[in-house]
Amino acid sequence: MSTVLPTNRVDTIERLKSAGVTPTQQRVEIAQLLFARHQHVSAEQVLAMANAHSSVVSKATVYNTLGLFASKGLLREVIVDPTKVFYDSNTSEHHHFYNVDSGELMDIQGESVQLADLPELPAGTQAEGVDVIIRIKQTPNS
Amino acid sequence: MSTVLPTNRVDTIERLKSAGVTPTQQRVEIAQLLFARHQHVSAEQVLAMANAHSSVVSKATVYNTLGLFASKGLLREVIVDPTKVFYDSNTSEHHHFYNVDSGELMDIQGESVQLADLPELPAGTQAEGVDVIIRIKQTPNS
DNA sequence: GAGTAAATTAGACAAAGTCTAGAAATTCAC
DNA sequence: GTGAATTTCTAGACTTTGTCTAATTTACTC
Numbered sequence: 313m314s315t316v317l318p319t320n321r322v323d324t325i326e327r328l329k330s331a332g333v334t335p336t337q338q339r340v341e342i343a344q345l346l347f348a349r350h351q352h353v354s355a356e357q358v359l360a361m362a363n364a365h366s367s368v369v370s371k372a373t374v375y376n377t378l379g380l381f382a383s384k385g386l387l388r389e390v391i392v393d394p395t396k397v398f399y400d401s402n403t404s405e406h407h408h409f410y411n412v413d414s415g416e417l418m419d420i421q422g423e424s425v426q427l428a429d430l431p432e433l434p435a436g437t438q439a440e441g442v443d444v445i446i447r448i449k450q451t452p453n454s
Numbered sequence: 455m456s457t458v459l460p461t462n463r464v465d466t467i468e469r470l471k472s473a474g475v476t477p478t479q480q481r482v483e484i485a486q487l488l489f490a491r492h493q494h495v496s497a498e499q500v501l502a503m504a505n506a507h508s509s510v511v512s513k514a515t516v517y518n519t520l521g522l523f524a525s526k527g528l529l530r531e532v533i534v535d536p537t538k539v540f541y542d543s544n545t546s547e548h549h550h551f552y553n554v555d556s557g558e559l560m561d562i563q564g565e566s567v568q569l570a571d572l573p574e575l576p577a578g579t580q581a582e583g584v585d586v587i588i589r590i591k592q593t594p595n596s
Numbered sequence: 597g598a599g600t601a602a603a604t605t606a607g608a609c610a611a612a613g614t615c616t617a618g619a620a621a622t623t624c625a626c
Numbered sequence: 627g628t629g630a631a632t633t634t635c636t637a638g639a640c641t642t643t644g645t646c647t648a649a650t651t652t653a654c655t656c
Contacts, residue, residue: 479652497643498642517643517645537642537643538642538643
């Protein structure tokens with residue numbers, strides 16, 4: 313169930329190739345950051361992480377790369393915050409808690425949420441995916 | 455189940471008052487447009503609809519009003535498009551199809567989607583709502 | 597109707613993301 | 627290797643959605 317987490321550059325490059333992505337220096341850099349562990353990050357965060365020490369990737373490349381990775385199934389886009397897109401490095405099927413107070417996004421573990429079954433889709437369409445988001449908020453301490 | 459659809463100004467004003475919203479001219483104008491039928495609209499669309507003939511509402515007021523209506527439960531925010539927020543004038547509990555090709559948002563009728571039950575929430579939080587979005591795409595005609 | 601609070605407004609501003617045109621890598625043929 | 631073609635990367639201009647500010651207008655209370 314859980315996605316394999318490569319730890320070294322060689323594994324990362326192999327994973328990119330398997331997904332049909334040419335492993336350029338910038339892409340490997342970003343992939344290393346993202347695939348190190350399951351996390352939810354915005355483009356801005358990736359840009360900051362990648363360039364923390366020295367400048368290695370441009371803004372345009374971060375956006376291009378995240379979009380490319382998502383289209384190849386290496387990342388999952390999560391749309392819950394009206395101001396920015398989150399990218400989830402856990403691509404296995406799962407759903408999310410979204411804390412509307414803190415803006416924090418969390419995976420819902422395991423199979424604890426299941427849809428009975430899909431409703432009939434509009435004619436001429438097919439399902440691409442199902443997102444379940446449980447919006448939560450801080451319980452006001454009485 | 456279905457939300458009552460007021461047809462005249464008096465009903466609209468009454469509905470705003472019941473929700474604790476002072477019925478100003480601009481708010482009634484926007485409410486009339488939105489509550490006429492179940493629909494999914496963006497702020498930009500509301501602005502265009504309201505000012506189609508003569509200028510009656512400013513951009514800032516449209517944003518303020520939609521936010522206010524949503525906070526009072528008169529509208530439901532739907533976050534599926536990374537570029538803009540949709541407001542749904544159907545506030546009864548239901549879920550959505552989102553056509554990623556056309557950007558179209560559709561209600562899923564009735565109780566055809568049900569969650570078994572909610573997973574355990576993170577400590578100190580409570581559920582605010584559950585969004586289920588089935589992303590669909592055009593079936594490529596073979 | 598005067599005073600106060602709430603609502604509206606134009607337009608400046610902010611932030612996420614896209615686009616463009618050129619520079620740098622990479623690939624391939626020879 | 628050398629040069630041509632292709633892909634990728636880049637800085638920075640640009641677009642779009644949405645927010646903020648400061649001033650004006652409206653509405654409500656006495």
